[in-house]
Amino acid sequence: MSESLATDLARKIGQVRFSDFPIATIHKAKLHILDTLGAALAGSTSPETSAVIHGLGLGRDTGDTPVWGTGLMLNSRTASFVNGVSAHAFELDDSGGCDHSGAVVLPTVLAALTDVGAPVDGARFLESILIGYEVGRRVLEASGGYEAHNGLGWHSTGTCGVFGAAAAAGVLLGLDTPQLTSALGLACSYAGGTWAFIQDGSQAKKLHAGRAAEGGLIAAKLARASLTGPAALFDAQCWGGFFSTFARHTGDAGLLVSDFGQNWRLNRCSIKPYATCRGTHSAIDAIGLVLGREELMPEDVAAIEVRMSAFQIGMCGGKSVSSRADAQMSLPYALAARLQYGQVTLAELVETARMHPQIAHWLSFIRTEADPDMSDDAEPVIAVTTGDGRRFVEMVEQPLGSPANPMADEAVIAKFTGLASGVVGLERSDAIRDFVLNLERQPAVHCLSALLRHPSPAIPMSGAKA
Structure with a gap:
């Protein structure tokens, strides 16, 4: 045998x-x-x-x-x-x-x-x-x-x-x-x-x-x-x-x-580096790159489109922030917190932070879309549109904290x-x-x-x- x-x-x-x-x-x-x-x-x-x-x-x-x-x-x-x-x-x-x-x-x-x-x-x-x-x-x-x-x-x-x-x-x-x-x-x-x-x-x-x-x-x-x-x-x-x-x-x-x-x-x-699901980290880095590279302020952002795999959108594409667990599994909330607070730590997950009126404002600007051509493990692609009509697309293949970007x-x-x-x-x-x-x-x-x-x-x- x-x-x-x-x-x-x-x-x-x-x-x-x-x-x-x-x-x-x-x-x-x-x-x-x-x-x-x-x-x-x-x-x-x-x-x-x-x-x-x-x-x-x-x-x-x-x-x-x-x-x-x-x-x-x-x-x-x-x-x-x-x-x-x-x-x-x-x-x-x-x-x-x-x-x-x-x-x-x-x-x-x-x-x-x-x-x-x-x-x-x-x-x-x-x-x-x-x-x-x-x-x-x-x-x-x-x-x-x-x-x-x-x-x-x-x-x-x-x-x-x-x-x-x-x-x-x-x-x-x-x-x-x-x-x-x-x-x-x-x-x-x-x-x-x-x-x-x-x-x-x-x-x-x-x-x-x-x-x-x-x-x-x-x-x-x-x-x-x-x-x-x-x-x-x-x-x-x-x-x-x-x-x-x-x-x-x-x-x-x-x-x-x-x-x-x-x-x-x-x-x-x-x-x-962030107090949210790993599936949200690439997007957090991407929005930071866009803001920094293009010298934008959060208030310059008029809309964000996020293209994700069907697997990722099912895991962290929701917008509910009724609980800490909800918010931690929400890529849209991670982006909203980054725009509102400049970081995504435990402090941004408490109820007062999640329920800030400006968070709802940011969430209304964010739209997620499942891309059937993306592999399940693909990182999301974000497109930032500014109030004056400019559009910037970014995808971070290796987010901060990953083995290739420790x-x-x-x-x-x-x-x-x-x-x-x-x-x-x-x-x-x-x-x-x-x-x-x-x-x-x-x-x-x-x-x-x-x-x-x-x-x-x-x-x-x-x-x-x-």
């Missing part, structure tokens, strides 16, 4: 050593870790995290794993869930992996530290993170890619991310090939999450990263305890397997393992400091920064978890409306 794809993948993971990762990849991994922690600390004040903590009755210590940005200590599986929700709550976390790999993998790995039972050095920690990014993305690629898989209605952060979480936790927990195969098989039972939230701006999307983190950790822990999972789950002809169920006729299962270790998938991930290290660090210091204070945020940027030299990573706790025992509460 031939080896299953899951076993092949598990064996390849087990052969990876920290020295296999290029220095540039390790450096990028540290920036993604820092960025995710900043997004999560800010997200710990979100209405979504507050609802999770209080709705599930998590207001008292029940374990030894910190809930970031709070004084709470919970069991590892619950902490991974809450921290995953926080990391994705404000839509500031990275993209381009499973999609939101950082918000899945990092909460899993930091929670798993309490289950290891021995010190974990920075090199092993980084290796587990990189493997988590690798597996989550490879599952998505084998499913046909982002547009094909998400186009079926699945949210890949939840459906594919859970396998990255299981692999990352498995590496940290020291699972052997049969155990890691089972962990991947068991993770399939936790794969889920759809795009139904896009219809009404609900907050359900924010749960997907947390559920994937929790499910992956549970799968790895159960596999370590000898519970077996289906080894054939990734095989193309497996009835009830992942690809035959979640990616019918859209994928190539062989991509799960082909050229493993040749091009680490974290290298293709983006760090967000944010400067200083900008990523400044983003982290701005997000984290408001929750844990500047002194502690600086300590987190210094620790993460020197991760590969850290003899033990457990103390990072302590730095992520809120300095006071009180749980920060958000008064902001979504």
